[in-house]
Amino acid sequence: MAKKLIGIIPVSIILFFCYVYASEYNVDRDQANEVKFISDAPFEDFEGITSQIDGYVFWKDERFDENIDKAASRLYFEVELATMKTGIGMRDRDMREDYLETDKYPRAVYDAKIIAIDPLGNNSYRVTAEGDFSIHGVSQPREIIATVEMEQNDFHVVSAFTVNLKDHNIKVPKLLFLRIGEVIKIELDFHLKFIK
Amino acid sequence: MRTLSKILLWIIMLIHTPIYAQEAVSWQRSENPIQSESVIFISSHAINLETAHNNSKGNLEFQIYHRFFPAISEGFESLYGFDGPVNMRLGFGYAVSDNFTVTLGRSNVNDNLDLRSKWQFCNKVYGSIPMMLAVQGGVAWNSNIFGRDNTDSRNFQYYGQLIFNTRILKNLGIGAVPSYLYNSNFLADEYEDTFGFGFYGQYYFNHRMSTILEYGTVLEGYALPYDYYAWGFELQTAGHFFKLFITNSLTLNPSQYIVGAVYPFEPDEFRLGFMVTRLLPI
Numbered sequence: 001m002a003k004k005l006i007g008i009i010p011v012s013i014i015l016f017f018c019y020v021y022a023s024e025y026n027v028d029r030d031q032a033n034e035v036k037f038i039s040d041a042p043f044e045d046f047e048g049i050t051s052q053i054d055g056y057v058f059w060k061d062e063r064f065d066e067n068i069d070k071a072a073s074r075l076y077f078e079v080e081l082a083t084m085k086t087g088i089g090m091r092d093r094d095m096r097e098d099y100l101e102t103d104k105y106p107r108a109v110y111d112a113k114i115i116a117i118d119p120l121g122n123n124s125y126r127v128t129a130e131g132d133f134s135i136h137g138v139s140q141p142r143e144i145i146a147t148v149e150m151e152q153n154d155f156h157v158v159s160a161f162t163v164n165l166k167d168h169n170i171k172v173p174k175l176l177f178l179r180i181g182e183v184i185k186i187e188l189d190f191h192l193k194f195i196k
Numbered sequence: 197m198r199t200l201s202k203i204l205l206w207i208i209m210l211i212h213t214p215i216y217a218q219e220a221v222s223w224q225r226s227e228n229p230i231q232s233e234s235v236i237f238i239s240s241h242a243i244n245l246e247t248a249h250n251n252s253k254g255n256l257e258f259q260i261y262h263r264f265f266p267a268i269s270e271g272f273e274s275l276y277g278f279d280g281p282v283n284m285r286l287g288f289g290y291a292v293s294d295n296f297t298v299t300l301g302r303s304n305v306n307d308n309l310d311l312r313s314k315w316q317f318c319n320k321v322y323g324s325i326p327m328m329l330a331v332q333g334g335v336a337w338n339s340n341i342f343g344r345d346n347t348d349s350r351n352f353q354y355y356g357q358l359i360f361n362t363r364i365l366k367n368l369g370i371g372a373v374p375s376y377l378y379n380s381n382f383l384a385d386e387y388e389d390t391f392g393f394g395f396y397g398q399y400y401f402n403h404r405m406s407t408i409l410e411y412g413t414v415l416e417g418y419a420l421p422y423d424y425y426a427w428g429f430e431l432q433t434a435g436h437f438f439k440l441f442i443t444n445s446l447t448l449n450p451s452q453y454i455v456g457a458v459y460p461f462e463p464d465e466f467r468l469g470f471m472v473t474r475l476l477p478i
Binding site for chain 1: 221222223225226235249402432
């Protein structure tokens with residue numbers, strides 16, 4: 001029995017020092033979140049706007065700074081594309097049915113890990129993530145940079161990146177003989193709330 | 197000692213349970229399903245008749261409608277009717293909510309002041325069939341009738357309309373609008389009613405350009421000699437709707453067009469109509 005006890009105690013000690021605290025923040029859906037899809041073309045520029053972003057950030061540490069275990073982090077965000085409004089109902093419908101095919105592919109998803117955190121001062125960080133961005137059922141590896149500002153115990157996230165429609169097998173919409181931009185700019189402005 | 201050993205093992209396991217618990221992500225996707233709304237028409241009007249479409253809450257729609265008196269057949273001399281004179285209507289429609297609008301308008305036909313409200317009570321997709329339903333009710337005051345006091349009760353007309361919209365092809369929306377008008381012949385000494393029926397179809401070439409055909413007839417009650425027709429095109433751009441069409445009806449407010457038209461819908465009697473609306477977010 002003494003041998004058993006001798007075996008148990010070191011295991012316990014090792015486990016104790018390996019204790020990992022993890023943090024999780026979810027999108028705060030009660031805040032004024034906004035995702036914009038911006039097409040900038042000479043004859044047909046428009047913005048598709050939705051507040052329907054959801055997801056989480058997770059990392060194995062209590063604090064958030066440049067020293068977290070980035071390899072063990074995960075962030076996952078998704079946007080409900082069918083909720084996007086451009087201000088013209090018919091254009092929304094065409095976009096849903098003809099181009100994004102939201103019945104089959106309802107969400108745009110970014111599933112990634114944090115690869116760099118650079119402090120900007122005043123509780124702000126420049127966060128670089130690397131992962132897969134998926135829209136219209138086609139996933140592409142993407143590195144996306146966001147500015148994250150800590151507000152009390154929550155985060156305010158602002159980011160922007162571009163998506164080439166052809167990379168995701170999305171037809172480029174035409175208006176008579178005019179074409180909209182093949183590259184869409186996506187701007188995100190949303191809030192994360194502390195979960196644990 | 198065996199018991200002590202077991203207790204120690206349990207304690208160790210309990211201490212370290214948080215390691216595994218903390219690694220699990222608690223986030224779950226919201227279970228609120230995304231409601232599909234039907235998009236059949238994007239303008240609040242076909243030509244004379246309303247659609248069941250309601251502008252978004254807080255939008256003010258400024259309406260400027262024209263019906264040109266001279267027939268197109270008068271040719272260039274009257275610039276195909278554009279020289280006028282003209283029946284004109286100015287209106288403001290405010291979307292109190294996403295499905296309720298109050299509109300105040302005035303046309304120069306008998307200085308007709310028109311106050312109405314529209315409630316869209318259904319906007320859904322049933323299987324693959326989109327459907328929008330609305331009711332509209334209003335009062336019209338013909339405030340300038342020769343030989344009658346302006347506020348005479350005979351100058352007031354009341355109406356109600358049921359608006360049914362659906363789509364039969366991807367880009368073809370149709371609407372049916374049964375209407376009831378009380379005191380439809382407001383110039384007569386006795387009160388008369390009119391039951392009317394309107395129909396329209398609008399084919400969208402794309403989300404900006406479309407063609408519209410509208411027809412209205414009287415089912416029962418007081419009526420002008422002819423059913424009315426209107427056919428033309430709509431262009432939507434940056435919050436504006438422009439509509440240019442030919443018609444045999446020179447009236448503009450519901451209390452006026454429900455009873456039909458003075459002129460037949462024949463080439464020599466075609467008139468031009470032009471409407472422009474502007475959405476102003478407030």
